[in-house]
Amino acid sequence: MTAVQVASALNLHHNTVREHLDALVDAGFVTVSTKPTGKRGRPALRYASTAPDPQQMVDAYLLLLDAIADTLGEGEEARATALEIGRRWAELTPGTVAEPTVDGEQVDRVTALIPYLAVMGFAPEVSGDTVVLRSCPLITRNHRPRDLVCTMHEGFLRAVVGPDPAAYERLKFLPNGPDGCQIGSTQPIHEEPDLKVVHADVA
Template identity: 30%
Template sequence: MTGGGVAYGPISSYSRVQILHLLFEADAQHGRAERGRPELTIGELCEATGLHANTVREHLQRLIDGGYVIPSIEHRTTRGRPRTLYAAATGEPEASSPVARDKVAAAARRGDMIRRIMDEGESELGRDATYQLDALIDHLEESGFEPVIDEDALTVELTPCPHVASRPEHRPVLCQVHLGLMQGVLTQAGGPLAADCVRAAARPDECTVQLRRTAA
């Protein structure tokens, strides 16, 4: 396990996990009636997490730098300083981070180079799926995992899970956010594969993610 089983990236801090969870929930509901967009303010994130505003800002900057959160400036029709709004980078055209796009492109270049060196062709799943898997592997390795992908079963084996020592009450949110991040990477890369679920595990250190092929 990279880093001796230590998790890196956005899910290395549970506070960032909380923030990502709130942004993913806002995106899923897409019900911000007053704005019509799934965006949250610093104040809303502070209220929901109990964190100080400066701490939230620091976490958000880390997430923006990593390509997981997109900031925007509020459009105001009244006087007053516009607020900064924050949304999850889901990989969809309207929620795509430039950092995430660059990461996907770099992963594809590295994947092509490795395939040339190893004299291997693209995945039997097709060219688009090949680049999706390139991006997914890069994301997971950056986060401290050593993923093993079974293209026939469409599974990603992540055992042992670096979060095995996390508090039990935190695990459901960790798994949900991790799955959302993986889905965002696959969506950003573009192709037929989607992250379906984290399989139920018999042991705390087990983690297997099920992928699925979406309709053409």
């Protein structure tokens, strides 16, 4: 874009815009070039962001996840490895793995997941005693994640909930409905629950 085009889009004077563009060029956030027009006079300077296209970055990471899932293969061993990847992911993420529960302390494990679901791009919303996932960052018009990618998220969420099976509530991941996938809870149990993560079917 030229400075005039940027000024028009922002409804600012082109001299003001040019000063800011020059500052962005000096900082390395914007590149400047010229494109011959075949007309007389010096061609206008054209500015472009140095940042990569966000969608291209997302597509590249989605392909990486697919490659990991395909390499893991199928069956129980592949699922166990995917769960371990998710758990390790949580361990490497600062402040995510739950601390041991203090005796007698009531912990709302479902609510504890909300910040992490939000950061992961699921747009969680609390509805009563459940969390509704309004979107899935891994679903696009041309792409759906492999099942094992969902299993990696499952491992992440298990680690966030906590390592002690006797200390946390059983989490239920309900199939996608008209309002999106839901996460609810039942009574605490004394063995690790078989969690099922189902992403919201939203492009």
